[in-house]
Amino acid sequence: MQSKNALRRTMETYSKVTRFFFICNYISRIIEPLASRCAKFRFKPLSEDIMSTRILHICTEEGLNLDSEALSTLSSISQGDLRRAITFLQGAARLFGSSISSKDLISVSGVIPHEVVQALLAACKSGSFDNANKEVNNVIAEGYPVSQMLSQLFDMVVESEDTSDEQKARICKKFGETDKCLVDGADEYLQLLAACSSMIKAYSNMPEVYSNDM
Incomplete structure (x- = not known):
């Protein structure tokens, strides 16, 4: 809370020469004095097609093998959040190597059995x-x-x-x-x-x- 109040004072001081951008998952965690100074933009979750296309591109560039079932699982558990999908993919690659299965992704994603x-x-x-x-x-x-x-x-x-x-x-x-x-x-x-x-x-x-x- 103290850091957010300090940031508010910084925004007040430099608002004429600086533009501030905040990215968050929960707007309720941003204190009202900060939120009231911002224009709010809410983004829809990405479609499964867009998610799959980008994930396949990442896998190709990084040398990872992901079958169709694993790709579908990753798109599903990420709920349209590409950041989350990349995090799960990175964690699975570190633990299980270049060949990643659907089960591997579930184990690192925190999805409850x-x-x-x-x-x-x-x-x-x-x-x-x-x-x-x-x-x-x-x-x-x-x-x-x-x-x-x-x-x-x-x-x-x-x-x-x-x-x-x-x-x-x-x-x-x-x-x-x-x-x-x-x-x-x-x-x-x-x-x-x-x-x-x-x-x-x-x-x-x-x-x-x-x-x-x-």
């Missing part, structure tokens, strides 16, 4: 808070990023055919609130547990409870 995500989702669908709490503890103990868990849970919930639109809406709304709390520095265990509690209520068709402290 499908069976772990499925176990947590199944625990929430069971309606048992104790089961959900057990799976949440397992996720935290293994060190999986909760933001990544939410992203993968989101995909599974949205694509689920046995979940009603109302249930999906309730769950996705809670995921959005949880993600915002995580960005603001909230405790990962408590946030994931709260999200799972909301999932249990949604799957059990329990009504949402609103409190009014006014």
